[in-house]
Amino acid sequence: MKLTWNRFSPGVWRAETGSEPITLTGLSGVDPAPGLREGPEADFPVDVEADETSEFLVLRIPLSDEERIFGCGLRFHSIVCRNTVVHLRADHYHGNDDGRTHAPVPFFVSTGGYGFFADTPDPVSIYIGTTQRLSDKPEVEERDRATDPQWRCYNSPEFVEIAIRSKKARLVVFAGGIGKCVARFNLYCGGGFIPPKWGLKLWHRTGMSMTGRDVLALVGEYEKRKFPLGVIGLEPGWQSNSYPCSYEWSTRNFPEPEKLLDDLKQRGIRVNLWENPYISEKSELFRELKPFSADHLVWGGIVPDYTLEPVRSAIKRHHAKHHLALGVGGYKLDESDGYDCWLWPDHARFPSGTPGASYRNLCGLLFERITSELYRENGRRTCGLTRSGNAGGCSFPYVLYNDRYDFREYLAGLCSCGFAGVLWTPEVRTAANGDEFLRRIQLAALSPMLVINAWADNTVPWSFPEVEDAVRAALALRTKLTPYLYSAFARYHFEGVPPYRSLFMDYGYFLSDNRRSGKLDSTKNPYQEVVQKDITDQFLLGDSLMAAPLEPGKRSRTVLFPPGKWFDFHTGEFVSDGGAKTIEVPENAPLPLFAPDGAVVPLEENGRIEIRHFGTKPGEFVLYDDDGESFDYERGKFTRTVLKSDGSRQVETVPGAGMTPRSE
């Protein structure tokens, strides 16, 4: 079948199969961001062959030998995708990068100069370099594995095949390098969010059944110990019923929620409320939403169909009355990923006709939509946590989290999230010892959202006295970096550049490739042959910093420095001019953080901005600021200040050129 690609904006094309396909971006209700109109124009970058079977719409794109693919949803073990298959599906991550993940985003980008987005909530499988067709046979050179050392698991020609379990879909192609394609994808999905400034502060999620009185005591303890706190997150017990949820205050635990929220507001603390999507018969919403719910229950609660406008309106009305009117700052949506078995089944029927499997890919996204619109309609920014997201949610101020609590996975999530158009937070719960606790706090303090989740264990920053000073230093660094991070979020919003991203996004796939020379170990699996070079333990935050966290218990690690000179952020000293280097890290030392030659980094020190410059090259930084609370920045009410260095430590401050305000 023939696809007709229509130019949508510079370097962006769309094609549709079937009439009026239902799309992720359509369901998110968000328009592409104005930044998408920026150039450069480009030629259509890729051959896409389309085909239909009785069950699938199938796309096929050639894959060259040196090409690498990134994306295919949020990943936790690998970033480089080659010779692998993903069956994208919202689920709790269960240990394999096979497509079952918290953000099953049907988008990928290729080092070959294009990005591809299947804008559909229906199940999408992506086969990367694993398929050949009978019609390719003349070009396929057969080799004999037993005798020919040139035999390969995968041989040319190679392809990416995308199979969509639906005949109706909108397809989007982006042109550019991998960074440009990701930025265009993000802008296409509405552009990144800018959190309220309070969202960048320390979050503390309380124990499951804490009362209002307990909360005030906890906040008092934070104040006494001088740990500045930004947000209190109330876990299930704030509600009159949870699992399933009432979304209404427990009169026993929180007899005077309005007074509590006022009190906390006086102390500069916002409140975030935990919810899951399953509604209790005790909720005011139950009777109204029952007719708009799935034919299956979860934890005995109804599963409202968020694709329906009456459902979204009812939830907004309810939440405005019970929460916003009291000053609640936002939400955490739990359990929308389901662990597969804590969810409606694929055969569940939803009133809108959305298949159960497709609604899985939508539930978290649409919760983000409902609550984002609610706050936008009230002129206040929000931000929060969610267990599942998808493409189309880029402008919704949510970060993803999960339960696995594996340090390496949490770190890899930060490396991969930028390729999936989402943000990831490695939340801190408790730890086996002070060293682990510190490493986790240090990582969280450099992440999109700094969350201590004391749901199960009443952890506090001072839980491990032996590292209390080092924890305090990590939290202080977070505060110092606020203007820097806030400016990175502004770039996410206006230009689509993720504030947290893989080294590959800025530096390309700069590693030598030894994927085909894996050594056999026959005490384990002697057939495992595919080894790929990947970087899943270092990430970029903003444009000028690279983090190389240390795993708990480790005192040294290898850091891979991209080409160019690199400097230690903490000391300013020269560290490397590219390549691998082992670094030693003393006990309780800060998280290893590096800046490239010429980097300019603004730091907040006691309420004023101090500017640091690294190395000897000239450089600049665009410092963004606004009121931190409202959407006035969308109408041009923000400042941009260009911080310029000529290469010496002197930095010049230049008022920035106005940016194009976002059109409403």
Add this chain to the structure above:
Amino acid sequence: MKLTWNRFSPGVWRAETGSEPITLTGLSGVDPAPGLREGPEADFPVDVEADETSEFLVLRIPLSDEERIFGCGLRFHSIVCRNTVVHLRADHYHGNDDGRTHAPVPFFVSTGGYGFFADTPDPVSIYIGTTQRLSDKPEVEERDRATDPQWRCYNSPEFVEIAIRSKKARLVVFAGGIGKCVARFNLYCGGGFIPPKWGLKLWHRTGMSMTGRDVLALVGEYEKRKFPLGVIGLEPGWQSNSYPCSYEWSTRNFPEPEKLLDDLKQRGIRVNLWENPYISEKSELFRELKPFSADHLVWGGIVPDYTLEPVRSAIKRHHAKHHLALGVGGYKLDESDGYDCWLWPDHARFPSGTPGASYRNLCGLLFERITSELYRENGRRTCGLTRSGNAGGCSFPYVLYNDRYDFREYLAGLCSCGFAGVLWTPEVRTAANGDEFLRRIQLAALSPMLVINAWADNTVPWSFPEVEDAVRAALALRTKLTPYLYSAFARYHFEGVPPYRSLFMDYGYFLSDNRRSGKLDSTKNPYQEVVQKDITDQFLLGDSLMAAPLEPGKRSRTVLFPPGKWFDFHTGEFVSDGGAKTIEVPENAPLPLFAPDGAVVPLEENGRIEIRHFGTKPGEFVLYDDDGESFDYERGKFTRTVLKSDGSRQVETVPGAGMTPRSE
């Protein structure tokens, strides 16, 4: 929708949806075994509610609080199924019992007195106690997780829901206890196979590129060291091309295959040939089968559609000429499970119209069919190895294996396979040390097929001199147990009782259930609450022995003894009268093996049968024998001898009653 259940045989009923559904048993070409006609009759044991969505046929069965489910395919971590979901799909097992497995058998059995079999190659998902419907709401009692200690992840009413991605299916229900239902399922699928006697001996799979000369040298070494060998398995290099395969001899490595096979036959050794399903253009079969192949290639080879009779005939004709005529004993089919990425995609088109995902569930099964029929047509028994199987293959003489090489998984596979209607072998490759090698050999020596797979590392029984005597003892035990095991296979064939099985199959779910009292560990995942008692490290072989293998490196373990007295097989001493007991196992000691009170076990000692009796209770054993090579046993040419003990060590030998010959 209404299902009409038709009685098929005593305690077996069938219902169909759609006209002439394609079934696994139909595709396997096997008729139910005569033993299925045995009683007792029973009432239809279960309520099955049927429903159709746009995509699925959905069945629903009530699940009581104390009920447990077993089956749902070959599993490697757990046997007890409750509050879990499986999406059955042939695949290399990748660490989770989520339905992706080498034998995705859509069958389960309940302690509630029934078995259920969805006789379809199409994708089947089974939701066990994880779904409730809106229509159940009046019966669902809501609780509040934050305040009510009685809150549960799953609450009543509970159900099993089965979703079949197809509107046409045949459903089969069995009545009886779990052992009876499993036996009826196996008989429905044709009854278990009886291997040729040589199949129970030691198998050695050679290095990938071994020549005929190397093979003879190896066999000479076995003879010199007096390690009796039954089968030589030739790995990929025997072919003129492998990955993809020619199925024809390599003239370089095997210039005179006929002479080699004759030579080996003289020494009492059979030859087994490795194959994968993907056919090279160098094969005589290529041109003939290309029109009957999928539209996708694997490793550059065509993927023939085994559901088509011309394909099966062509392969039989080819293999008869190139292999059987020379005396080849059988096959090992590799790579039919695919690791997901080494396979055709789900959207591949097959000439028969079989969907790609359904063909995944069939490929291994149909290879078993082709080769089983080939040998049957020649009047000789075969046996071999396969990487994927399914329901319908019970009478095909194949055992499953995989690559993971995890000792605990290999052991759990032996415990679970009986619930899936398949057999599993924990093959031995190399090891990190002698202790591990010994533990692996000991486990393999008690399994359905004793295989050393030296494909990658040239392992031999004497690879670790420090345990050579202990290895020799393990192999000797295998030989002694041959009549016992052979009789167990006869029961598999005539009565459907698996020779390898879980303790639960004979003793019921006899453990106390603490699945709802899991302790939180917030240094890990603080939300993990479901803990189930399971037994995945002990199994029954035959009717009179229980194995409790030791993991490599361990010198003690806890053994769970079912109610009643148990005796040490090796010493005859009393060990336990039920319950958990820690046993100590000296270095290089044999694998812990126990017999219940009254057990009678025949042992082969220097060509004659020695009979052992354990404990003081009377007992008996039915010793089966036949020519060990032909199918004459199906025409009544076998002997049954009842070995009876009155409780003293005296054993009386009684010629057995004739069994009903299998009708041809």
